[in-house]
Amino acid sequence: MSLSVRIRHRQGAFLLDAAFESSGRLTALFGPSGSGKTSLINMVGGLVRPENGRIEAGGRLLVDTDARIFVPKHRRRIGYVFQDARLFPHMTVAQNLGYGRFFTPAAERYADFSGVVDLLGIGHLLSRKPASLSGGEKQRVAIGRALIASPKLILMDEPLASLDDARKAEIMPYIERLRDETKIPIVYVSHSVGEVARLATDVVVLSAGKVVASGPAAGILARFDLLPEEQRAEAGAMVDLTVAGQEEEFGLTVLRSASGEWRLPRIDAPVGAKIRVRVRARDVMLSLERPAGISALNVLPGKIAAISADAGSEALVSLDCGGDRLAARVTRRSVETLGLAVGVQVFAVVKAVTFDRGTIGNLQHDLKG
Amino acid sequence: MEWLHLSPDEWNAVRLSIKVSTWATVVALPFGIAIAYALARREFWGKSLVNGIVHLPLILPPVVTGYLLLITFGRRGPVGSLLDQYFGIVFSFRWTGAALACGVMAFPLMVRAIRLSIEAVDKKLEAAAGTLGANPLWVFATITLPLIFPGIIAGMVLSFAKAMGEFGATITFVSNIPGETQTLPSAIYTFTQVPGGDLGALRLTLVSIVIAMVALIASEVLARRISRRLDIE
Numbered sequence: 001m002s003l004s005v006r007i008r009h010r011q012g013a014f015l016l017d018a019a020f021e022s023s024g025r026l027t028a029l030f031g032p033s034g035s036g037k038t039s040l041i042n043m044v045g046g047l048v049r050p051e052n053g054r055i056e057a058g059g060r061l062l063v064d065t066d067a068r069i070f071v072p073k074h075r076r077r078i079g080y081v082f083q084d085a086r087l088f089p090h091m092t093v094a095q096n097l098g099y100g101r102f103f104t105p106a107a108e109r110y111a112d113f114s115g116v117v118d119l120l121g122i123g124h125l126l127s128r129k130p131a132s133l134s135g136g137e138k139q140r141v142a143i144g145r146a147l148i149a150s151p152k153l154i155l156m157d158e159p160l161a162s163l164d165d166a167r168k169a170e171i172m173p174y175i176e177r178l179r180d181e182t183k184i185p186i187v188y189v190s191h192s193v194g195e196v197a198r199l200a201t202d203v204v205v206l207s208a209g210k211v212v213a214s215g216p217a218a219g220i221l222a223r224f225d226l227l228p229e230e231q232r233a234e235a236g237a238m239v240d241l242t243v244a245g246q247e248e249e250f251g252l253t254v255l256r257s258a259s260g261e262w263r264l265p266r267i268d269a270p271v272g273a274k275i276r277v278r279v280r281a282r283d284v285m286l287s288l289e290r291p292a293g294i295s296a297l298n299v300l301p302g303k304i305a306a307i308s309a310d311a312g313s314e315a316l317v318s319l320d321c322g323g324d325r326l327a328a329r330v331t332r333r334s335v336e337t338l339g340l341a342v343g344v345q346v347f348a349v350v351k352a353v354t355f356d357r358g359t360i361g362n363l364q365h366d367l368k369g
Numbered sequence: 370m371e372w373l374h375l376s377p378d379e380w381n382a383v384r385l386s387i388k389v390s391t392w393a394t395v396v397a398l399p400f401g402i403a404i405a406y407a408l409a410r411r412e413f414w415g416k417s418l419v420n421g422i423v424h425l426p427l428i429l430p431p432v433v434t435g436y437l438l439l440i441t442f443g444r445r446g447p448v449g450s451l452l453d454q455y456f457g458i459v460f461s462f463r464w465t466g467a468a469l470a471c472g473v474m475a476f477p478l479m480v481r482a483i484r485l486s487i488e489a490v491d492k493k494l495e496a497a498a499g500t501l502g503a504n505p506l507w508v509f510a511t512i513t514l515p516l517i518f519p520g521i522i523a524g525m526v527l528s529f530a531k532a533m534g535e536f537g538a539t540i541t542f543v544s545n546i547p548g549e550t551q552t553l554p555s556a557i558y559t560f561t562q563v564p565g566g567d568l569g570a571l572r573l574t575l576v577s578i579v580i581a582m583v584a585l586i587a588s589e590v591l592a593r594r595i596s597r598r599l600d601i602e
Contacts (some may be wrong), residue, residue, distance in 0.1 A: 047499075072504075074500070074503055074504050074505075076500075077502070078500065079501075084493070086493050088497075088498070089516070090516060103501075103507070145501065146501070314393060
């Protein structure tokens with residue numbers, strides 16, 4: 001399924017002038033608040049009528065202002081998970097979940113009620129009322145409600161933004177499962193690099209109502225310049241690893257990739273499982289010789305592919321480690337004293353303890369293509 | 370306690386008042402919900418005019434409203450003559466006319482109560498129902514309507530109470546005929562106009578108080594039961 005959006009819409013002084021196409025499994029609309037992300041998916045969902053534009057999803061024309069086409073939201077079959085779950089307060093969880101199914105033509109009901117309930121782990125909540133649920137539970141029910149309506153596309157508008165970190169960590173795996181185990185494409189609005197890095201297959205970066213970049217997640221997230229200043233600390237490269245074994249006595253997992261052997265804090269996954277990790281650029285150290293006698297567990301040989309220095313004290317060094325791309329954030333001073341330049345052989349040093357729940361995700365979606 | 374016993378005429382006035390108020394409230398309800406919804410949720414040309422007309426009976430002297438009804442819905446009035454000719458419906462000097470007068474007078478109160486409750490319903494819930502495939506009519510029936518139930522009950526009680534007490538417009542439009550258009554307030558008024566009528570007026574006053582209290586308590590109980598069922602907070 002492909003999504004193609006072209007919008008020109010004025011809202012007071014704000015001009016949204018954006019166009020993108022995506023056929024990813026989970027496309028993230030990424031940008032600071034006020035960049036137009038929510039307006040954009042509201043138009044895809046049919047909640048807002050654009051002044052000018054064209055929206056096509058899965059070969060179906062939803063909006064074409066030139067041809068005066070505007071499919072109303074209840075005929076779009078596009079699920080929407082809102083930031084504030086918006087469960088119906090007068091219905092039980094089960095009634096909320098079944099609401100959309102009632103309006104779906106019988107022939108198009110592919111979602112299986114109990115399958116979705118199991119996927120989201122909400123079986124014990126069915127007879128409860130929304131008022132008695134926690135924030136995380138509400139959001140899971142909201143996701144289930146959208147799913148059970150058998151949508152052709154699911155929109156998620158910062159579904160984790162109103163939750164604390166523990167609740168975010170609770171929901172994240174469910175969204176990963178949704179991405180990997182169902183065939184429904186997802187458009188996910190977020191301003192958090194961590195969420196996007198863990199969940200997205202494709203990223204559309206918005207700024208002040210315009211698309212500044214779009215493409216596969218790995219390429220976008222390694223680009224420093226696209227990230228808001230306060231989140232640059234999160235910038236880094238995505239590396240796809242395969243589980244090779246466990247080191248039970250140390251609580252570590254050994255993984256392999258083109259770049260070499262990695263050791264990360266224990267990951268519960270069988271040998272052969274694909275894991276995507278985000279290696280933050282600030283966590284990568286560079287050495288001209290293979291370091292010996294250091295505590296860091298991951299030492300990976302590579303070649304410098306590019307160096308971009310900013311106006312301040314820092315430089316971003318891109319590495320090619322046997323095909324894997326890594327990025328290291330170092331001072332300009334180090335670049336000069338070590339004589340770093342494109343083509344120079346270096347060793348990237350990454351401490352295993354720098355990985356955490358925010359940077360380790362699973363990667364089944366790449367198995368299926 | 371002999372003085373508490375109601376005469377047949379007084380019973381008639383009590384029964385008639387309840388009948389008139391019930392009909393006025395029930396018949397006005399669908400119109401009340403529709404207009405409240407339009408005022409709360411829709412933008413249309415002439416919205417403030419509609420709003421003004423609905424609220425007019427609240428501001429006008431009741432006698433003026435009654436007189437307007439008389440010249441419009443009377444046998445020779447433009448609307449009244451048509452209704453009489455084509456549907457056989459007659460309002461003037463009938464209990465139906467009393468119900469019409471009470472309904473019109475109580476309408477703004479009903480619309481206000483329901484409109485406020487519709488405005489309190491989160492539009493985002495209605496939008497969410499739309500994304501799940503419900504067309505606007507279904508959204509109203511399954512989301513808005515259940516959530517405004519307490520407001521509808523409040524509107525009906527207010528309207529019923531107002532109808533029970535309506536006097537000016539009723540007596541102007543359909544006069545004060547015992548057994549046909551003599552409601553409780555008209556009967557009380559009649560008692561106060563004749564020598565020795567004090568006791569009768571007092572009896573009917575007590576009846577009015579009892580009916581008002583019962584209606585109020587019943588609505589409280591109902592509203593509490595509904596909001597427990599809704600279990601919103």
